[in-house]
Amino acid sequence: MAEFITSRDTVIGIDIGSVSVSIVQLDTEGKILNEFYGFHRGNIRDTLLSAGRIFDLSRIRAIACTDSSTSLNKNLVSVYNTQVAIMAAAKHLCREAASILHIGAEKFILIRFSRDGSYQSAKTNTSCAAGTGSFLDQQAGRLNLSGIEELCDKALKNKDSIPTIASRCAVFANTDIIHAQQRGFSVGAICESLCKGLAENIMNTVCSRENPELPLLITGGVSKNPVVKGYMERQLKSTFLVNEDSPLFGAIGAGLMLLKEQKLPQPVNINSFGDI
Numbered sequence: 001m002a003e004f005i006t007s008r009d010t011v012i013g014i015d016i017g018s019v020s021v022s023i024v025q026l027d028t029e030g031k032i033l034n035e036f037y038g039f040h041r042g043n044i045r046d047t048l049l050s051a052g053r054i055f056d057l058s059r060i061r062a063i064a065c066t067d068s069s070t071s072l073n074k075n076l077v078s079v080y081n082t083q084v085a086i087m088a089a090a091k092h093l094c095r096e097a098a099s100i101l102h103i104g105a106e107k108f109i110l111i112r113f114s115r116d117g118s119y120q121s122a123k124t125n126t127s128c129a130a131g132t133g134s135f136l137d138q139q140a141g142r143l144n145l146s147g148i149e150e151l152c153d154k155a156l157k158n159k160d161s162i163p164t165i166a167s168r169c170a171v172f173a174n175t176d177i178i179h180a181q182q183r184g185f186s187v188g189a190i191c192e193s194l195c196k197g198l199a200e201n202i203m204n205t206v207c208s209r210e211n212p213e214l215p216l217l218i219t220g221g222v223s224k225n226p227v228v229k230g231y232m233e234r235q236l237k238s239t240f241l242v243n244e245d246s247p248l249f250g251a252i253g254a255g256l257m258l259l260k261e262q263k264l265p266q267p268v269n270i271n272s273f274g275d276i
Contacts, residue, residue: 009061013255015082015248016040016069018106019137020221021047022251023273025055030092030256037221037247039147044071045274052273060268063276064258066250076268076276078258083122085253087111090217092256093243097217101206101240102249103228104220106134110206112213125205135167136225139194142174143187148225155195155227158188165190167197192227199231207236217241219249 010033015022021044025034034055040047065072066082083102086109090100100111112120140151163180166172173194180190206212216238222228223246233239245252270276 010056010059011255011258012055012060012063013085013251013253013258014063014065014069014072014077015085015250015254016044016065016071017104017221017250018134020247021051022248023048023051023055024245024248024251024255025060026252026255026259028259030259032245032252035245035248035251048273048276055273057270057272060270062258063268064254066254068250073276076270078254080254080257082250083109083111085251085257086219086249087119087253088256088260089249089253090219091117093245093249093252094217094241097215097241098213099216101202101212101216101218102220103202103218103222108202108205108220108222110212123206125202135173136194136198136222139173139177142177143190145187145191148221151191151194152225152227154188155191158186158192160186160189162189162193162196165193165197167194167201173197195225195227196231198222199228199235202228203232203235211236214238215241217243217246219243219246221247223247 010025010027013024013026019039021038021040023036024032027033036051036054038047038051063077065077065079066085067079068082086100086102090097098113102109107125109122109124111122114120136148136151140147145151163185165176165180177190218229218240223242229240
């Protein structure tokens with residue numbers, strides 16, 4: 001039988017994507033008490049086990065997750081639509097946003113709100129990895145870099161002219177990277193070109209018919225890439241809204257939606273996140 005939550009209870013929100021894990025612990029008012037964001041590199045269970053060490057699991061009243069978190073035990077968690085969760089987090093943390101551009105590892109989505117703040121429309125990319133954060137992760141591997149973080153850092157520090165790389169296709173991009181290296185372009189220049197290409201792919205899809213309503217909130221892991229973000233801002237001639245917890249919006253929104261229900265299942269009794 002469901003019970004009302006009490007002031008001493010907390011809930012956990014989890015969002016597992018194709019490259020990263022986001023976890024937040026919220027109190028009953030929706031305040032973030034603790035958080036985790038990390039790349040799982042295909043080993044989700046170990047990443048969850050590591051994340052669990054920084055959370056107070058004894059206070060967990062219930063667990064929520066996004067519907068992209070397919071590896072979790074659905075008998076122990078409440079599941080919410082990822083897009084709706086992102087919108088819930090935006091309404092809670094950034095009410096002034098007229099649009100949301102969420103850029104994840106596999107896809108991106110532009111969500112528009114009407115003048116009264118209600119949902120209006122959403123536009124997503126195709127299933128191809130080009131034009132997403134996963135594309136940068138793939139190219140980082142081809143450049144023998146440790147990951148997206150190092151690629152972003154080298155792009156940010158680049159002062160050289162950049163080559164042209166066909167960022168719409170990972171196969172063509174690989175060929176262009178090899179040619180750029182043969183022509184003497186630095187790794188930093190190649191990294192910046194990849195970030196520029198990603199930004200152009202996103203904006204060409206998002207703005208194919210009309211510009212998004214401003215102010216625009218950017219969320220997802222790529223929101224922390226200042227090079228991609230800068231190129232998109234220059235194309236839109238506007239500064240994006242950015243929240244410090246923008247990569248965590250899926251997890252935050254799932255937790256908030258669980259709290260909004262007011263009634264929760266029986267308390268979750270787990271020793272570690274590995275149990276789910």
